[in-house]
Amino acid sequence: MIELEKVFFSYNEDFVLRDVSLKIDSGITLFRGPNGSGKTTLAKIISGLLPPKRGRVTVDGVNIYQGDVKAKNKLREIVYVHDSPVVLKGDVYRNLTYGLRIMGLTAQDKLLELIRSFNIGGILRKDAYSLSAGERQIVSLVRALAVDPLYLILDEPLQYLDDERRGKVINYLRILRDQGKTILIATHERDLLEYADKIYYIRYGSIEEIIV
């Protein structure tokens, strides 16, 4: 379980998140809200990428910002996927295995299953820089899924995808939910609303409404 207690965050002087407290269980949780409401910041804080100015962020009772081995091990279970898909130099296959290499894993079966599920076998040897925005988004997502995280944090995961790929991603997220994984999605998309177990509406850096 992910738990935030009275979290405040600011990039400069003004707080972009104010007194945010929430609990996220397994399943699909959405962060919705207008541009600049703090969805991405909140997703990054939960992913361990932005330490809050005040407050506590715990995952399964471990404060992920306490900097010890326990926190580092817990952070290995969380993977964040950026809203602007990032690809590395080289071919698609090198990109897909990046997370596995960083974590010292060799989950080839999982990767092959994902390549089949998202139908990207045909672009494995393609230069990643030459991919379209949609292909980059799929590559980013598969790269994250390949390490089989317990907690998957996605920032606008459908924004560049066509209908077919959207369907595939949504189906896969449902499979992950059924496996008991925790999926947190910061998004504007309405497509995901019907699959969400919990929705947090964020406005001006605060939780405005919770729908369960």
Place this chain on the structure above:
Amino acid sequence: MLIPRVRRAMIDLYTLMEITIRSLSISGVATLLASTWSVPISILLSISRSKISRIAVPIFNSLVGFPTVVVGLLLYLLLSRSGPLGFIGLLYTPYAIMIGQAVLITPLLISFGVEVIGVKTRDLIEMSLAFGASKIQILSMLFTEASSRILAVCILGFQRAIGELGVALMLGGNIKGLTRVYTTAIALEIQRGEFELAIYLGIILITVDFLIIIVLRILGWRR
């Protein structure tokens, strides 16, 4: 009449080759030297969000246009016999020019380095951190990702080094067979009225510059 002219041409060719090799090696070593500290500094400045980086980057930007003669003068005062580093005896040696050129191109390498490395750097770091990458893994990834751009910046630094006159003249002294490089040789030949050799040297210098630009394009500078 013919034999002295042939002999003269042979001497000119020998001088030309000698100056070419010396110029390329001095500026090449200076660029390597400068990149050993400039590239890591560029990477650190481009990933840092600290106040130091916010102050340091504009300072390096403004130092890009620092006059070469002032750099030469400052280093001359350091390296001259009565200067603090005079005991090393580097003044009027190729090493002095190497140091001078390395110092001269450092702001250029850092300034452009921060620009080219900074592209998407934050996103790449976040992506790596999301997988729990260590600092060494992140630095290695950044270096790999920006390698062609870093190389392009180093080549720009080399161009600046090989084309400058002030430092080479003040620290090298334009000694024949020891510290004479393209720019000092051109300046001297013009003063002596030997325009033919000066033109040859100028053509070679420009050719080297063009070759460097071609290499830049091949390495995918625009990427």
